[in-house]
Amino acid sequence: xxxxxxxxxxxxxxxxxxxxxxxxxxxxxxxxxxxxxxxxxxxxxxxxxxxxxxxxxxxxxxxxxxxxxxxxxxxxxxxxxxxxxxxxxxxxxxxxxxxxxxxxxxxxxxxxxxxxxxxxxxxxxxxxxxxxxxxxxxxxxxxxxxxxxxxxxxxxxxxxxxxxxxxxxxxxxxxxxxxxxxxxxxxxxxxxxxxxxxxxxxxxxxxxxxxxxxxxxxxxxxxxxxxxxxxxxxxxxxxxxxxxxxxxxxxxxxxxxxxxxxxxxxxxxxxxxxxxxxxxxxxxxxxxxxxxxxxxxxxxxxxxxxxxxxxxxxxxxxxxxxxxxxxxxxxxxxxxxxxxxxxxxxxxxxxxxxxxxxxxxxxxxxxxxxxxxxxxxxxxxxxxxxxxxxxxxxxxxxxxxxxxxxxxxxxxxxxxxxxxxxxxxxxxxxxxxxxxxxxxxxxxxxxxxxxxxxxxxxxxxxxxxxxxxxxxxxxxxxxxxxxxxxxxxxxxxxxxxxxxxxxxxxxxxxxxxxxxxxxxxxxxxxxxxxxxxxxxxxxxxxxxxxxxxxxxxxxxxxxxxxxxxxxxxxxxxxxxxxxxxxxxxxxxxxxxxxxxxxxxxxxxxxxxxxxxxxxxxxxxxxxxxxxxx
RNA sequence: GCCGGUGUAGCUCAGUGGCAGAGCAGCUGAUUCGUAAUCAGCAGGUCGGGGGUUCAAGUCCCCCCGCCGGCUCCA
Numbered sequence: 234x235x236x237x238x239x240x241x242x243x244x245x246x247x248x249x250x251x252x253x254x255x256x257x258x259x260x261x262x263x264x265x266x267x268x269x270x271x272x273x274x275x276x277x278x279x280x281x282x283x284x285x286x287x288x289x290x291x292x293x294x295x296x297x298x299x300x301x302x303x304x305x306x307x308x309x310x311x312x313x314x315x316x317x318x319x320x321x322x323x324x325x326x327x328x329x330x331x332x333x334x335x336x337x338x339x340x341x342x343x344x345x346x347x348x349x350x351x352x353x354x355x356x357x358x359x360x361x362x363x364x365x366x367x368x369x370x371x372x373x374x375x376x377x378x379x380x381x382x383x384x385x386x387x388x389x390x391x392x393x394x395x396x397x398x399x400x401x402x403x404x405x406x407x408x409x410x411x412x413x414x415x416x417x418x419x420x421x422x423x424x425x426x427x428x429x430x431x432x433x434x435x436x437x438x439x440x441x442x443x444x445x446x447x448x449x450x451x452x453x454x455x456x457x458x459x460x461x462x463x464x465x466x467x468x469x470x471x472x473x474x475x476x477x478x479x480x481x482x483x484x485x486x487x488x489x490x491x492x493x494x495x496x497x498x499x500x501x502x503x504x505x506x507x508x509x510x511x512x513x514x515x516x517x518x519x520x521x522x523x524x525x526x527x528x529x530x531x532x533x534x535x536x537x538x539x540x541x542x543x544x545x546x547x548x549x550x551x552x553x554x555x556x557x558x559x560x561x562x563x564x565x566x567x568x569x570x571x572x573x574x575x576x577x578x579x580x581x582x583x584x585x586x587x588x589x590x591x592x593x594x595x596x597x598x599x600x601x602x603x604x605x606x607x608x609x610x611x612x613x614x615x616x617x618x619x620x621x622x623x624x625x626x627x628x629x630x631x632x633x634x635x636x637x638x639x640x641x642x643x644x645x646x647x648x649x650x651x652x653x654x655x656x657x658x659x660x661x662x663x664x665x666x667x668x669x670x671x672x673x674x675x676x677x678x679x680x681x682x683x684x685x686x687x688x689x690x691x692x693x694x695x696x697x698x699x700x701x702x703x704x705x706x707x708x709x710x711x712x713x714x715x716x717x718x719x720x721x722x723x724x725x726x727x728x729x730x731x732x733x734x735x736x737x738x739x740x741x742x743x744x745x746x747x748x749x750x751x752x753x754x755x756x757x758x759x760x761x762x763x764x765x766x767x768x769x770x771x772x773x774x775x776x777x778x779x780x781x782x783x784x785x786x787x788x789x790x791x792x793x794x795x796x797x798x799x800x801x802x803x804x805x806x807x808x809x810x811x812x813x814x815x816x817x818x819x820x821x822x823x824x825x826x827x828x829x830x831x832x833x834x835x836x837x838x839x840x841x842x843x844x845x846x847x848x849x850x851x852x853x854x855x856x857x858x859x860x861x862x
Numbered sequence: 863g864c865c866g867g868u869g870u871a872g873c874u875c876a877g878u879g880g881c882a883g884a885g886c887a888g889c890u891g892a893u894u895c896g897u898a899a900u901c902a903g904c905a906g907g908u909c910g911g912g913g914g915u916u917c918a919a920g921u922c923c924c925c926c927c928g929c930c931g932g933c934u935c936c937a
Binding site: 337386408425431485772773802 | 870
């Protein structure tokens with residue numbers, strides 16, 4: 234065993250028996266020579282074993298998988314005509330897909346839950362059986378479970394394993410818990426449609442999602458986290474904080490930025506521009522539409538059409554609304570001869586693009602049909618590629634960290650089956666991306682074959698405070714557009730050469746990034762981003778004049794201030810300001826008026842001592858400069 | 863797009879074929895108050911849109927639109 238302990242037993246002894254003598258109380262399965270097996274697995278020779286405790290990642294996966302079987306059993310009991318298909322454990326729970334055309338209702342979910350509780354109470358033992366393939370097919374044919382038959386037909390092995398609990402039997406690799414009674418805490422969460430094997434031309438199945446945990450406390454905690462996620466939902470906060478809206482009258486996936494949202498966006502954009510100029514970029518602007526020919530030259534009409542809107546006709550010429558900014562930047566490049574001395578050229582644009590997304594995939598600000606990319610294109614010589622990638626990485630990390638994101642999932646995607654460009658180019662570009670990542674000591678995962686057809690790429694998913702990943706930044710090498718447009722530069726040798734082009738977006742789109750920011754901060758933006766940084770609260774009408782003077786001073790110091798002089802009690806005003814998540818309240822009453830000071834209340838620290846307005850202003854300026862949370 | 867759910871006042875939500883409701887927000891008035899909700903009154907609706915069944919439709923049926931969950935986790 235991994236802890237070095239060992240023991241000798243009679244041949245045929247099961248792991249459960251070994252476990253009973255020397256193992257963990259909470260063991261649910263084991264690994265023998267690296268293979269996962271049930272506790273009922275008999276040992277016949279000397280091997281290395283390790284027992285898997287319930288409270289491990291592997292243990293929890295097994296728990297959830299077994300729970301999905303119990304659910305399938307309950308569904309079969311209650312809805313005998315439902316066809317079971319697959320039911321794996323997933324990241325935070327499990328699901329099971331059934332072919333059941335009438336569909337399940339929420340009441341059904343309750344019934345299924347109750348039945349599951351009975352099955353768990355019965356503590357049925359879960360037994361593994363191995364059958365020859367043909368026999369297993371016959372068995373499931375007899376049961377009328379055609380999806381299981383289809384699954385077995387895809388298994389090349391001579392034998393397949395089945396798991397039986399009570400009268401329920403399922404095709405499964407295992408391992409599983411020894412008995413259903415080991416399930417202590419589970420919850421069915423939602424019903425959804427899902428295509429058989431994820432393909433649209435296949436029948437739509439009914440998927441039931443659920444989750445399970447070793448203890449009730451852990452389950453409760455998880456459900457609390459789900460509530461927390463709901464409370465942070467950017468769509469809800471967007472309305473409550475009056476940041477943005479998406480309305481029927483404008484159309485699905487089209488965003489209206491309200492003044493407070495726009496304020497934040499302007500701060501983000503200003504910061505972004507400053508940092509880009511500082512990093513050696515130039516800003517460009519391009520129109521929203523262009524002649525269809527341009528999209529033909531760029532190849533978008535061939536490979537991107539399904540995301541593009543139909544053209545409009547102007548003076549008998551067809552124009553297309555842009556799904557990307559790159560062709561325009563290429564045209565700027567092409568507008569005159571370029572010398573190797575000019576490279577690298579870095580052009581950035583907050584370019585608004587429009588893409589057709591299927592109605593079902595739209596989601597608040599996270600997936601929309603019109604959005605603004607923080608786009609840039611870099612044209613460089615091959616010998617500059619790696620350096621440029623490094624610079625982009627540095628800028629990306631700097632900017633994302635400024636917004637409080639410090640954890641990432643990074644993926645390096647390599648050449649897919651369908652590609653353009655030479656193998657040499659692919660290899661050197663992929664190398665450049667890899668080296669840049671490694672030199673910056675960024676750990677990444679390889680995503681083989683997942684590159685775009687025109688070049689390899691690095692994708693960076695930021696993780697918010699709840700650890701959820703969001704695809705934002707992307708850095709893509711492009712061999713295609715330079716070739717299609719035939720762009721060149723005059724080299725040192727006086728000859729024409731083709732530059733390498735890099736597309737990159739750091740925040741991705743302002744819409745999605747804003748959505749992520751809202752959820753990351755739960756709407757409580759740090760001072761430098763807060764649309765309203767402070768609000769002056771007058772305690773009585775007597776204090777309004779003084780309150781106005783304070784408000785004036787704050788505003789003149791460049792602080793975004795509001796005032797609340799309503800005929801309301803102070804606690805009511807404080808409550809309203811708290812709900813609006815305003816970072817500082819400035820309370821003025823008779824006492825402050827006499828001393829000429831203010832009493833600030835900070836969102837994070839509560840009441841602060843009475844202080845001079847100037848001191849509050851410099852405290853706030855400092856906090857803004859540090860972009861502190 | 864597809865499956866399921868859902869759409870009632872600005873928001874959250876009740877309303878199972880018979881007079882469209884509540885709380886919060888809003889407005890008006892009173893209260894002048896010291897760190898998360900003072901009290902009272904008033905107003906607010908094409909029940910998502912269109913069609914149908916019925917003496918009668920928010921409620922039942924059909925079509926359309928939007929939104930929500932999912933369709934990526936592969937025995």
